[in-house]
Structures are given as C-alpha cells and as structure tokens.
Amino acid sequence: MLITYPQNGQMRAPVFVTHNGQEHVLTPGQSLELAVRRGDAVTFRVGRFTKTHQIAFQSPQAEFAVVPNKQLQIIFVAAMMILAGGLYLLKQVDNTWLSVIVVVALIGYEVLNYFTGYAAVPWHDGRKR
Helix, strand or coil, rough: EEEECCCCCEEEEEEEEEECCCEEEECCCCEEECCCCCCCEEEECCCCCCCCEEECCCCCCCCCEEEEEEEHHHHHHHHHHHHHHHHHHCCCHHHHHHHHHHHHHHHHHHHHHHHHCEEEEEECCCCCC
C-alpha cells in the first residue's frame, strides 16, 4: 500500500500513519510504502490534534493521498464573509456580542476540523508500474 502526503503549500503538520501498532511519520511531499495484508489495521492522523481515521483498503496494492477537507474550509470562509456582511449592515453590534460570535464560530470550525479535517482518498497519479 502506498500512502502519499502531497505537498500543496497548505499543509505543514506531519501525518502519523500507524500500521499494526507501528507508527510512521510523513512530512509534506513524502510517500510511504507499507507491506499490508487483508485484515491489517492502518490508521492515520494529521498533526497531534486531529482524530485518528482508519483507512479501509480493499487491495494491498491500493494507493491513497492524505488531503485536507477543502469543502469545510470554503464553507467556513463563506460563513465568515456572511457574518462580516451582516455585521456591516447592522452597524450597532456590541463588542461583547461580536467577540462571542467570532469565538463560537472558531470553536465550531475547530471541532469540525478535528473530526473531518483530513481524509485519505484513492490516489491515481498516472504512473506506470
């Protein structure tokens, strides 16, 4: 099994891949080749503060890339823009309420990022083997 952590300029945290209890560390731009068999447990997490996800593979020759959840990031940026637009239209928002709204939005984003921030997707780079 090949696990790739592509370097796209956005991710800096290492990926911790665990195969049957043995931990491997990937930095951006690296790949890891694992000799897996059916029934082996392969998990990963990005950085120290994300949930550990299991990779459900059907073939020992499977290839995966660990990528961020771009949809979550786009939704968060759009929500912040809508919030800024709404606050501009209201123009009479107390600083306390503004602080509470922003802190709750950031906490919500971080909670979602913890559970769904990264995924291992099938990877096809067009290489001939």
